[in-house]
Amino acid sequence: MIARHPLLRRLLEALLTLLGVAVLVFVMLRAIPGDQVTATLGTEAAALTPAQRAALEAYYGLDQPLPVQFLSWLGAVVTGNLGASQRTGQSVLEMTAAALPVTLELAVLSLVIGLVLGVAAAMLSASRPNSARDAAGQAVGLAGLSVPAFLLGSALLALSARFAGYNPNAERFASLTTDPGLHLQQLLMPAVVLGFGLAAPIMRTARSALLEVRSQDYVRTARGKGVGPRRLALRHVLPGALVPIVTMTGLQFGYLLGGAVVVEQIFSVPGIGRQVLLGIQQKEYAVVQSTVLVIALTFVLVNLATDLLYRVIDPRVRAS
Amino acid sequence: MARRISRRLGAAVAASAVLLTACSGGGGSAGGDAAGGGGLVIGATSAPDTLLPWKATQFQAVNVLEQLYGTLTELDADLEVVPGLAESWEVSEDGTTITMALRQGVTFSDGSAFDADDVTASLDRIRDEATGAVAAASLASVTAVEAPDPATVVLTLSGPDAGLLAALASVNLAMLPSDATEQALADTPNGTGPFTFAQRIPNQSITLEANPEYWGGAPALPTLEFRVIPDETSIVSALQSGNVGFAVFDDPLVAQSAEASGTTVTETPQLSYHVLQLNARQAPLDDLDVRLAIQCAIDRQQVLDTAALGEGEVTGPITSPAYRSDPAARPCPQRDVEAARRHLAAAGHAGGLTLSTIVSQGEYATSVNEATNIQAQLAEAGITLNIEVLESGAYVDRWVAADFQTAVALNGGRPDPDGMYGRYFTSTGNLNDVAGYTSPELDALFAQGKATSDPAARKEIYQQVSRHLEDNAAWVWLFTSFTYTATAPEVTGFTPMANGSLKYLRETSVGGS
Numbered sequence: 001m002i003a004r005h006p007l008l009r010r011l012l013e014a015l016l017t018l019l020g021v022a023v024l025v026f027v028m029l030r031a032i033p034g035d036q037v038t039a040t041l042g043t044e045a046a047a048l049t050p051a052q053r054a055a056l057e058a059y060y061g062l063d064q065p066l067p068v069q070f071l072s073w074l075g076a077v078v079t080g081n082l083g084a085s086q087r088t089g090q091s092v093l094e095m096t097a098a099a100l101p102v103t104l105e106l107a108v109l110s111l112v113i114g115l116v117l118g119v120a121a122a123m124l125s126a127s128r129p130n131s132a133r134d135a136a137g138q139a140v141g142l143a144g145l146s147v148p149a150f151l152l153g154s155a156l157l158a159l160s161a162r163f164a165g166y167n168p169n170a171e172r173f174a175s176l177t178t179d180p181g182l183h184l185q186q187l188l189m190p191a192v193v194l195g196f197g198l199a200a201p202i203m204r205t206a207r208s209a210l211l212e213v214r215s216q217d218y219v220r221t222a223r224g225k226g227v228g229p230r231r232l233a234l235r236h237v238l239p240g241a242l243v244p245i246v247t248m249t250g251l252q253f254g255y256l257l258g259g260a261v262v263v264e265q266i267f268s269v270p271g272i273g274r275q276v277l278l279g280i281q282q283k284e285y286a287v288v289q290s291t292v293l294v295i296a297l298t299f300v301l302v303n304l305a306t307d308l309l310y311r312v313i314d315p316r317v318r319a320s
Numbered sequence: 321m322a323r324r325i326s327r328r329l330g331a332a333v334a335a336s337a338v339l340l341t342a343c344s345g346g347g348g349s350a351g352g353d354a355a356g357g358g359g360l361v362i363g364a365t366s367a368p369d370t371l372l373p374w375k376a377t378q379f380q381a382v383n384v385l386e387q388l389y390g391t392l393t394e395l396d397a398d399l400e401v402v403p404g405l406a407e408s409w410e411v412s413e414d415g416t417t418i419t420m421a422l423r424q425g426v427t428f429s430d431g432s433a434f435d436a437d438d439v440t441a442s443l444d445r446i447r448d449e450a451t452g453a454v455a456a457a458s459l460a461s462v463t464a465v466e467a468p469d470p471a472t473v474v475l476t477l478s479g480p481d482a483g484l485l486a487a488l489a490s491v492n493l494a495m496l497p498s499d500a501t502e503q504a505l506a507d508t509p510n511g512t513g514p515f516t517f518a519q520r521i522p523n524q525s526i527t528l529e530a531n532p533e534y535w536g537g538a539p540a541l542p543t544l545e546f547r548v549i550p551d552e553t554s555i556v557s558a559l560q561s562g563n564v565g566f567a568v569f570d571d572p573l574v575a576q577s578a579e580a581s582g583t584t585v586t587e588t589p590q591l592s593y594h595v596l597q598l599n600a601r602q603a604p605l606d607d608l609d610v611r612l613a614i615q616c617a618i619d620r621q622q623v624l625d626t627a628a629l630g631e632g633e634v635t636g637p638i639t640s641p642a643y644r645s646d647p648a649a650r651p652c653p654q655r656d657v658e659a660a661r662r663h664l665a666a667a668g669h670a671g672g673l674t675l676s677t678i679v680s681q682g683e684y685a686t687s688v689n690e691a692t693n694i695q696a697q698l699a700e701a702g703i704t705l706n707i708e709v710l711e712s713g714a715y716v717d718r719w720v721a722a723d724f725q726t727a728v729a730l731n732g733g734r735p736d737p738d739g740m741y742g743r744y745f746t747s748t749g750n751l752n753d754v755a756g757y758t759s760p761e762l763d764a765l766f767a768q769g770k771a772t773s774d775p776a777a778r779k780e781i782y783q784q785v786s787r788h789l790e791d792n793a794a795w796v797w798l799f800t801s802f803t804y805t806a807t808a809p810e811v812t813g814f815t816p817m818a819n820g821s822l823k824y825l826r827e828t829s830v831g832g833s
Contacts, residue, residue: 045720165562172524
């Protein structure tokens with residue numbers, strides 16, 4: 001019965017995952033020393049009288065026992081109330097509604113850049129394995145893996161600002177609707193940095209998948225039938241290698257959400273990564289908890305979509 | 321095939337290069353508009369964490385709020401007290417009554433008039449513990465605030481408090497409209513300052529407009545935008561590309577890179593000081609000889625040179641220009657390892673001594689390097705220092721609980737020495753637990769300082785305070801560092817202040833406007 005509803009089972013799994021994330025974030029946040037009072041006042045917190053301290057704890061909702069804090073937060077989340085930031089007065093729902101699309105847009109842009117760069121480099125490498133061309137492709141891949149995003153990002157920003165006077169990220173952040181031109185420029189550099197990091201694992205996965213497919217019988221048959229090299233590569237070899245590439249890409253989406261924290265910080269992009277980082281710095285528990293939950297939900301959904309995509313690209317999965 | 325693909329890649333690279341070039345035209349004009357339209361864009365790493373002046377401790381918040389709100393007194397560029405919303409004041413013979421004449425014709429940004437009711441309401445609410453005002457302790461000596469008429473306010477004090485007038489200049493004691501609620505002001509600030517609130521995009525930017533009704537005359541800048549660029553090196557890039565015209569840095573390395581790219585950078589000594597705090601309430605630091613051994617074993621200049629590239633000045637306890645301590649006025653003006661060993665032996669630790677210290681990582685750039693240099697210097701005198709590097713939240717927890725033997729700290733300074741150290745080193749001070757030291761002599765000196773209003777006599781008293789702290793090696797004061805104000809070439813008229821205030825933005829202009 002259950003087996004007949006794989007989607008239902010996936011949903012149940014997803015819910016359990018989210019609950020696990022909720023507990024983990026809640027506990028870990030409180031394991032970090034300091035609370036919102038000391039995060040706001042710093043060492044000045046030492047000057048508080050007990051009465052002042054109590055007043056502030058009540059203001060931040062820290063006077064409740066932990067299980068009560070957890071359940072009242074979870075209860076509110078279930079009813080769609082993600083809490084609010086005392087810092088800005090905005091609700092987390094409002095903040096997330098503004099920040100999540102920016103990060104998703106950034107992620108999709110970097111995904112496109114990463115796929116194009118990664119697959120192109122892989123095809124180049126795999127077309128003649130162990131040649132100089134292969135070595136160059138692999139070296140670029142290795143560089144992509146080992147150059148940290150903060151270094152590449154800062155360097156890119158410094159060079160373009162210094163020598164071209166070009167620095168769209170120092171402008172106030174433009175929304176897609178008010179100024180799409182500036183908006184895309186502001187996302188371009190961060191997307192390139194993230195995409196470059198993403199291209200490396202995609203390239204390595206794609207290269208080995210392509211090499212494996214190339215040696216299979218149907219490719220030899222196609223070549224024997226006189227299919228040209230370009231058509232062979234794009235129509236016969238690449239589709240056969242898509243499954244591992246898609247799997248890798250889906251997995252790397254999590255990396256994109258994580259990497260966004262660093263890149264959004266360097267390029268002043270008001271996305272979900274900065275929302276979490278600011279929340280942690282200010283010990284705004286509700287903001288961090290709810291935002292991390294939203295990120296986990298996004299991740300779960302993307303993995304679900306990846307699974308569904310297998311059915312589209314691989315006839316064998318469809319048949320079973 | 322491969323050649324074709326690589327040709328295509330080449331085409332794609334060329335296309336994006338064209339796109340970039342095309343875009344750079346657009347970016348350039350936007351930058352020009354940010355710096356050349358008369359308004360000024362300030363780059364800040366963080367947005368204000370609150371817009372309530374009484375609750376603001378974060379310096380980014382203070383820097384915004386001091387443009388929006390007025391205070392009874394103000395400090396000038398030398399940190400001397402000058403009139404603010406109080407045009408003049410008179411202190412009674414015995415020092416327990418201060419009568420203030422308020423400036424007339426001042427309005428809040430919503431147009432309502434400022435009068436004595438606003439002063440009494442503000443001061444009473446700050447003094448109320450339930451308000452949670454961070455500077456409530458500054459008003460501890462105030463027992464009553466009365467308004468005999470709309471232009472006059474009388475403060476009654478429990479005893480003379482010569483530091484009060486300087487304290488009143490803090491934006492934490494700003495004057496708020498008597499009828500405004502906290503919630504309303506958190507959304508829409510309503511003050512008497514040189515600028516008024518125009519627009520806020522949470523965590524991204526705050527824009528202010530010149531207040532044409534400002535009592536000191538409307539500022540030259542039509543608009544002032546605090547734009548959040550979280551990364552300091554990204555702010556340097558924004559200065560280079562002309563998108564930002566003004567920024568303040570703490571890190572000498574960042575300041576150097578800004579200067580290298582043609583930005584004007586001004587150094588200002590800070591009131592805040594780097595110090596090795598000693599907890600003299602616990603053995604072995606309750607022994608004066610042990611504390612003196614530490615003082616003698618440390619070359620402050622060496623700490624400054626190795627940890628902060630020599631960017632700063634060796635200091636004694638008091639850092640405000642008018643009361644500055646002589647850094648050489650202490651038992652060991654220079655490093656003296658022999659003297660350190662003698663003191664150690666006198667304390668019965670001739671064979672050596674092990675101490676621990678806490679250090680905050682991430683709060684400021686030089687902390688860990690200071691600790692390791694101090695560790696190396698103490699080792700030469702026979703003192704082993706174990707360093708505990710803590711994440712800043714953990715450090716603050718330990719510091720606040722006075723749970724340390726020694727602490728490498730960067731503490732904020734204040735213009736008035738009573739405001740600066742009274743809370744640390746008097747036995748009733750609210751930070752005395754953390755200071756770990758007090759004495760009857762100090763209590764008497766601080767009381768005397770509060771009761772003395774003659775500047776020369778006060779200076780003399782605080783020199784004695786300073787001398788007492790150094791002679792007893794209450795802490796080991798190390799150095800003060802600089803803040804670096806970076807301005808675009810067309811920005812003129814700004815005067816940086818030692819307390820980090822951006823008050824003089826009201827006299828700043830862009831491009832000769």
